[in-house]
Amino acid sequence: MKFADRIRRLLGMETIQETDWDDLADLLVEGDLGAAFAESIVTELKAYCIRTGIHDGEGARKGMKPLLAAYARSTVIEPDPAVLNVILLLGVNGVGKTTTAAKLASFWSNGRGSPGAILAAGDTFRAAAIEQLKHHGQRLGLRVVAQERGSDPGAVLFDAIDAARSDGSRLVIADTAGRMHNKQNLMKELEKMDKIVSSKADSSQYRKLLVIDATTGQNALRQAEAFSEAVKIDGLILTKYDSSARGGIAIAIAREFGIPTAFVCDGERYEDIHLFDTDSYLDEFLGLA
Ligand SMILES: Nc1nc2c(ncn2[C@@H]2O[C@H](COP(=O)(O)OP(=O)(O)O)[C@@H](O)[C@H]2O)c(=O)[nH]1
Ligand SMILES: [Mg+2]
Incomplete structure (x- = not known):
């Protein structure tokens, strides 16, 4: 229920x-x-x-x-058409990063007059992730910047930003790997990627979004903690809200770590992504809608 x-x-x-x-x-x-x-x-x-x-x-x-x-927090992440925008999607395996990368690309290109996004295959750990992103790129008619499996994710991001600059594209949406078995490694890898993008994306808008599976429960708090210790998280994307019987995790994370929520995803189709709105979220949560 x-x-x-x-x-x-x-x-x-x-x-x-x-x-x-x-x-x-x-x-x-x-x-x-x-x-x-x-x-x-x-x-x-x-x-x-x-x-x-x-x-x-x-x-x-x-x-x-x-x-x-009083505890809930929301944020609006909107690419600035005047500069290059880099969106880095972070999160553990299986939460929906790759799917969300495609959803965001579709969300921001539909009728918004912005030039096509570039998808960056920053999850170089799993070959399937690169293929998955390429498949989305094909379906959406978007360029995908990728290297071979096992290559340095920082180099992929570097290439993708270069590609955006030469294409005149204003938006790079980067997928990343979600290994979290070793917190120390994760931190190091994230910090490195963050440094590369920060220096490369000079004078652009750069945002790091943490993808959280709404069905995860309290473990999501530990994920938010681990990732925000490594890099500054600008916002959350809550996925699988369609199959979650609960959903209070966004407020719990806001209360504990001050991280606002930007988007909620409620299905596997490209259009199943919505701006997070505290008011309607709480109405739904409390059965007031
Ligand atoms: N029901 C539902 N499934 C989702 C949603 N977002 C992602 N998924 C599914 O979750 C699975 C893992 O997604 P994926 O993008 O590969 O996760 P990643 O490992 O973080 O890149 C896939 O089967 C997706 O179709 C969502 O909002 N709702
Ligand atoms: Mg993936």
């Missing part, structure tokens, strides 16, 4: 019972807020309901929205 349906069932029209508060805390934990955050929201909400004389579940759900909104 979807999280929204569960919270709607717990906090319906009827008068709230004392035990409902504990059940609400449990439910919020299952909704990926994390235990401490869930407890503090319930405490705040209880106080709010007493203060304002709210006794019904629906009123409580509405009251919870501003409490959560």
Whole structure:
């Protein structure tokens, strides 16, 4: 059952019972807020309901929205047509980086008058990832800059930025490998890539987006922590929101690391990507929509 349906069932029209508060805390934990955050929201909400004389579940759900909104953060990532824009997609294996690279390219080229994006096959670790990106490039009619499997991802990014400069393309969207078995290695690799792009993409707009699988649960917090220790993350992209029964992870990450969310993806088609909007996100989460 979807999280929204569960919270709607717990906090319906009827008068709230004392035990409902504990059940609400449990439910919020299952909704990926994390235990401490869930407890503090319930405490705040209880106080709010007493203060304002709210006794019904629906009123409580509405009251919870501003409490959560105080922690939620969003950001708008929009390529600047006057400069070269470099978007680096980061995240562990399987979260949807390669798919999201294609979605973003499609999102930003459709009817927005911008010249075609260049896709950079920065995941040089898996041959399949390079093929996957080439396939998307073909379908979308976009140039893909790639090297062989095993080559230096920094060199691929370097080439892609050069290609964009000579093509007059204003947008490079770079896929990366998602190994996280060794945090030290990941950090080193990321820092190196970041340095190359920073120096190469001089006077351009350069953004690092962390892709998070919404079905991952609390482990996503550890991913956000590891990646943001290595490089500055400008925003999150939440994927697989279509198959997630919960979805509170974006607020939990915002609260703990101050990272805002930029996009939400809810399917495998190119058009299944949307700008993150705190208001509608919370309405959906709390079953208010
Ligand atoms: N249902 C659903 N599947 C997704 C979404 N985004 C990616 N996927 C799927 O997740 C799997 C892994 O995606 P991929 O882009 O290869 O992940 P990567 O390893 O991070 O590059 C693929 O089967 C994608 O089709 C999404 O928003 N919803
Ligand atoms: Mg990939």
